[in-house]
Amino acid sequence: MSFPWAQQYQPSNPLMQWLDERLPFPRLVYNAVGAGYPVPRNLNYFWNFGVLAGAALAVQIITGIVLAMHYTPHVNSAFGSVEHIMRDVNYGWFIRYAHMNGASMFFIVVYLHIFRGLYYGSYKAPREMVWLLGVVIFLLMMATAFMGYVLPWGQMSFWGAQVITGFFSAIPLVGEPLRQWLLGGFVPDNAALNRFLPVHYLRPFVIAGVIILHIWALHIPGSNNPTGISVKTESDTVPFHPYYTAKDAVGLGVFLLVFSSLIFFSPNLLGHPDNYIPANPLSTPAHIVPEWYFLPFYAILKAFTFNFLWIDAKLWGVIAMFGSIALLFFLPWLDRSPVRSTNYRPLYRIFFWVLVADVFLLGVCGMMPAEQPWVLLSQLGAIYYFAHFLVILPIVSRIERPLPMPNSITEAVLAGKGGTGPTSSALATPATA
Amino acid sequence: MASTSETHAGVGEGPRRRDFIHIATVSFAGVGAASVVIPLVSQMAPSADVLALSSSEVDISAIQPGQAIKTTWRKQPVFVRNLTPEEIAAADKVSAADLRDVQTLAERTKPGKENWLITLGVCTHLGCVPLGAAEGEAKGDFGGYFCPCHGSHYDTAGRIRKGPAPTNLVVPPYEFTSDTVVMIG
Numbered sequence: 001m002s003f004p005w006a007q008q009y010q011p012s013n014p015l016m017q018w019l020d021e022r023l024p025f026p027r028l029v030y031n032a033v034g035a036g037y038p039v040p041r042n043l044n045y046f047w048n049f050g051v052l053a054g055a056a057l058a059v060q061i062i063t064g065i066v067l068a069m070h071y072t073p074h075v076n077s078a079f080g081s082v083e084h085i086m087r088d089v090n091y092g093w094f095i096r097y098a099h100m101n102g103a104s105m106f107f108i109v110v111y112l113h114i115f116r117g118l119y120y121g122s123y124k125a126p127r128e129m130v131w132l133l134g135v136v137i138f139l140l141m142m143a144t145a146f147m148g149y150v151l152p153w154g155q156m157s158f159w160g161a162q163v164i165t166g167f168f169s170a171i172p173l174v175g176e177p178l179r180q181w182l183l184g185g186f187v188p189d190n191a192a193l194n195r196f197l198p199v200h201y202l203r204p205f206v207i208a209g210v211i212i213l214h215i216w217a218l219h220i221p222g223s224n225n226p227t228g229i230s231v232k233t234e235s236d237t238v239p240f241h242p243y244y245t246a247k248d249a250v251g252l253g254v255f256l257l258v259f260s261s262l263i264f265f266s267p268n269l270l271g272h273p274d275n276y277i278p279a280n281p282l283s284t285p286a287h288i289v290p291e292w293y294f295l296p297f298y299a300i301l302k303a304f305t306f307n308f309l310w311i312d313a314k315l316w317g318v319i320a321m322f323g324s325i326a327l328l329f330f331l332p333w334l335d336r337s338p339v340r341s342t343n344y345r346p347l348y349r350i351f352f353w354v355l356v357a358d359v360f361l362l363g364v365c366g367m368m369p370a371e372q373p374w375v376l377l378s379q380l381g382a383i384y385y386f387a388h389f390l391v392i393l394p395i396v397s398r399i400e401r402p403l404p405m406p407n408s409i410t411e412a413v414l415a416g417k418g419g420t421g422p423t424s425s426a427l428a429t430p431a432t433a
Numbered sequence: 434m435a436s437t438s439e440t441h442a443g444v445g446e447g448p449r450r451r452d453f454i455h456i457a458t459v460s461f462a463g464v465g466a467a468s469v470v471i472p473l474v475s476q477m478a479p480s481a482d483v484l485a486l487s488s489s490e491v492d493i494s495a496i497q498p499g500q501a502i503k504t505t506w507r508k509q510p511v512f513v514r515n516l517t518p519e520e521i522a523a524a525d526k527v528s529a530a531d532l533r534d535v536q537t538l539a540e541r542t543k544p545g546k547e548n549w550l551i552t553l554g555v556c557t558h559l560g561c562v563p564l565g566a567a568e569g570e571a572k573g574d575f576g577g578y579f580c581p582c583h584g585s586h587y588d589t590a591g592r593i594r595k596g597p598a599p600t601n602l603v604v605p606p607y608e609f610t611s612d613t614v615v616m617i618g
Binding site (some may be wrong): 055167180181183184187189191281284287301312315367370371 | 477479480483503505507508509510525529553555557558559580582583584597599
């Protein structure tokens, strides 16, 4: 599970020795995130985001448990109970704003974490399982965030629930009955709201479980690094504690700074004012959009406005939207290049940055009304997204000639190139020995 | 017979008595576990009180030609629209066979009551309430309803003409109990 030079857990305290012989839990922690886990010495700050995602999940669980003590899952009182939390409960405004913006922070750090994995090829062998479990966590997060957004029972909550459960009705034959079964009614109503609370409350613990599997799978090959070169000798690594606990603490400080400025200075920046209007099943807000973290996928959904190949536009949209995420499961096998780090892949690097730009474009399209030119742009953006993974990536990884790579992490570090961040210039100097 | 099978027990020729017991036990436990799934799955379906709201009565006497009202049936919005002769003519002028969801206005209304278009106010794409029922709302490119969520346009017969929605606005089951009262459901 680790490198042969990993430090051994040797408790000096008699109590810890006694515990270690009976339940070696401290040993597990020591080997997982302590001095017993050797990590490449050249990790840059992009390697902070895994720990930050864990911190964000912890914030969501703690604030969520507290909010559940004051919230009522009933259509007549849900909206009022949220206002009660905001106005009457001691520090309720703080806890709710922390939970609301905590969701956004969680997605920001997870998107950066995914970006890191994509850029440095952390999804490639032997870390495919780490990546697959990560995509599962991402899907669970999206479902959890959606259900949480429904709970305040404002206009956006209601219409979000209507649209998102509407995805299921696109499935031929069983779609509409399935949707009614999920909602417990013909439209989102009390049955739906009431069941969303326990599921929303349960999911973070499921996520925590999958995170344990994610870290377990990571610890078999060990962490990737900015060069993408595998660890060869002890000089390539340093113990996780204190080196990366300290580095992660710096990142945690920055994370909390950004998080606090959102909570205290612009708590509603990332929300929609319409959600402060109680749910009205008879009137759809003029412009409904999901939370920012769903926008690129929403744009792909909206890109299909016509039927083709015997499948109607609605089903195409839903297939494409789910497909855009499901595609990530196949990424380790679509990218055939043995070189992990994009720093050594001059051709792929160009397409990588085009993909990043494309996702941003889709995000903007998702926010805009279903009018031209946004419909056309989201169609082009969606085509490019799929083309990147299904056409460009397999071809590029076949024809590309990678740049010369250092022989080891140590060599790269001593040459001053070990922790190179993502570069956008195709002319970035190759790391030479 | 019994004695023969007992002498062969454990030799591996054909099923043994113990194999039968294993299969019977696992099958019985499996059936038992599967039967518990039925209530656990079924409890999610619409409950009796939700299903009980199955019909609504609407007084349509005050709706002038060109006007529409919103009412509800099974907690879903319903549009009741009194079509003007021009709107009927516009709907009839279209060749129904060219539509995405082939239906004529006559098939979507009751005989002799062709001016009363009663549909669910639920876009068949992802369920938003289309605009066009209330005074001054956008009616889309075809003068009927327009769904602002994802841009579906419906014509004066509530048929899908443009945008992502797969089918026409749903006509719920209804009947006229008198000239001015409609029973939906």
